[in-house]
Amino acid sequence: MNTATKTPARNTKVMNRFDLTSRLVAKLKNEEAVVGGIGNTNFDLWAAGHRPQNFYMLGSMGLAFPIALGVALAQPKRRVFALEGDGSLLMQLGSLSTIATLAPKNLTMVVMDNGIYQITGAQPTPAAAVSDLVAIAVASGLRSSSWAADEDDFERLIDQSLASDGPTLIGVRIDDKPGTGATRRDPVHIRERFMLGLGVRQPL
Amino acid sequence: MALAEDQSSLKSASEKSWHGIVLQTLKRNEVRLVPYVPDRVLTPLIKNLHADPFFTTFPTAREEEAVGIVSGAWMGGMRGAVLMQTSGFATLANVLASLAVPYQIPVIMLVSERGTLGEFNYGQALVCRTMRPVLDSLAMEHHTVTRLDEFEFIIDRSIKQAVTTQAPVALILSPLLTGGKVFDK
Ligand SMILES: Cc1ncc(C[n+]2csc(CCOP(=O)(O)OP(=O)(O)O)c2C)c(N)n1
Numbered sequence: 557m558n559t560a561t562k563t564p565a566r567n568t569k570v571m572n573r574f575d576l577t578s579r580l581v582a583k584l585k586n587e588e589a590v591v592g593g594i595g596n597t598n599f600d601l602w603a604a605g606h607r608p609q610n611f612y613m614l615g616s617m618g619l620a621f622p623i624a625l626g627v628a629l630a631q632p633k634r635r636v637f638a639l640e641g642d643g644s645l646l647m648q649l650g651s652l653s654t655i656a657t658l659a660p661k662n663l664t665m666v667v668m669d670n671g672i673y674q675i676t677g678a679q680p681t682p683a684a685a686v687s688d689l690v691a692i693a694v695a696s697g698l699r700s701s702s703w704a705a706d707e708d709d710f711e712r713l714i715d716q717s718l719a720s721d722g723p724t725l726i727g728v729r730i731d732d733k734p735g736t737g738a739t740r741r742d743p744v745h746i747r748e749r750f751m752l753g754l755g756v757r758q759p760l
Numbered sequence: 761m762a763l764a765e766d767q768s769s770l771k772s773a774s775e776k777s778w779h780g781i782v783l784q785t786l787k788r789n790e791v792r793l794v795p796y797v798p799d800r801v802l803t804p805l806i807k808n809l810h811a812d813p814f815f816t817t818f819p820t821a822r823e824e825e826a827v828g829i830v831s832g833a834w835m836g837g838m839r840g841a842v843l844m845q846t847s848g849f850a851t852l853a854n855v856l857a858s859l860a861v862p863y864q865i866p867v868i869m870l871v872s873e874r875g876t877l878g879e880f881n882y883g884q885a886l887v888c889r890t891m892r893p894v895l896d897s898l899a900m901e902h903h904t905v906t907r908l909d910e911f912e913f914i915i916d917r918s919i920k921q922a923v924t925t926q927a928p929v930a931l932i933l934s935p936l937l938t939g940g941k942v943f944d945k
Contacts, residue, residue: 589836591832611835613859614858614862615854615855615857615858615859615862616824616828616854616855616858616859617854618824619824619825619827619828619831619855619859622820622824622825622826622828622829622832623828623829623831623832623835624832625828625829625832626793626828626829626830626831626832626833626834626835626836626838626840627832627833627835627836628832628836629793629816629829629832629833629836629838630793630832630833630834630835630836630837630838631836631837634836648821648822648824648825649821650820650821650822650825651820651821651822651825651828653821654795654818654819654820654821654825654829657818658818743862743863743864744862744863744864746863747835747863747864747865750835751835751837754835754836754837755837756835756836756837
């Protein structure tokens with residue numbers, strides 16, 4: 557069930573998380589960092605092809621954007637992407653204001669909006685039928701925030717974000733499918749690989 | 761000349777204050793990123809961090825968000841510390857148990873202690889009692905700092921230990937150190 561379709565602001569095409577994640581990953585040629593949020597966003601990131609610059613969250617629901625902000629501040633020359641579910645973002649709407657204030661040029665955020673908490677049983681979020689997350693982002697000060705109309709538009713918005721002089725947020729409406737893969741749940745290994753991938757650590 | 765002398769004695773006075781010690785020790789240990797949710801007691805520290813271009817310091821909406829930010833920054837090669845009060849710490853059990861501890865990320869936390877030694881708000885006193893049990897339940901390193909003469913040693917060594925052992929640490933700043941917040945209406 558996806559009551560979100562009734563919200564007029566979100567009359568964009570219903571896409572698929574794994575397909576969009578694969579499209580994003582296929583574009584990455586410069587060791588860009590990608591932070592996948594709790595559950596499905598990081599499962600699909602894992603399934604789209606493991607890269608050393610991927611970080612997979614195994615908990616801390618809602619912190620994909622803050623973690624990505626930290627990476628972006630530490631490495632201003634590297635492009636940082638963050639993938640977050642709509643339910644997760646609702647936990648940290650305040651982080652949108654923090655990001656708007658710090659305005660890192662190298663941060664692109666993607667909100668995968670299925671209107672539900674898919675992984676816990678597909679219950680609708682409190683926002684599903686009434687709120688527009690992209691409008692919330694704009695009102696939080698993230699001026700470069702928009703809904704992707706379809707897959708081509710998503711790719712265009714990703715490309716556009718690379719040249720942007722501030723942070724970008726892209727909302728995508730997605731179906732109610734679960735994630736495709738399952739991340740290996742080894743937090744120390746995930747963190748160490750990520751730090752190697754970011755050039756912060758050297759191999760032993 | 762007289763002005764320069766005045767300023768240098770002012771400077772050394774603030775270096776010997778608890779907040780001067782925090783600022784100098786963070787700097788010496790290359791801890792640059794300092795997000796915070798404010799507390800009255802932390803005001804002079806926050807003000808001086810903002811005034812010093814070495815630091816990137818800013819407010820966040822929640823303490824959890826600040827822990828996420830410094831965790832990401834650490835993985836990207838930049839050290840950070842989070843400033844908060846006791847009630848802010850009380851919101852962190854989830855992020856500590858699911859991010860900082862299992863991923864072995866040295867999150868440095870400076871917690872202004874409310875809720876004890878003259879607390880006037882019963883709710884604050886109760887929140888304070890949840891802090892050490894949470895830290896102990898995760899076997900996290902923590903110290904309660906009460907004395908100015910020990911403070912530099914504790915904070916400097918704790919930062920170094922957090923970084924080298926890749927473990928988070930909480931430094932609880934007692935009212936005995938900071939003066940705390942007293943009932944003023
Ligand atoms: C603080 C907290 N509350 C609840 C949960 C349980 N939980 C895990 S994932 C999830 C839903 C995530 O929803 P969303 O971000 O929209 O992603 P989706 O599952 O729809 O892909 C919930 C409620 C949790 N892990 N942490």
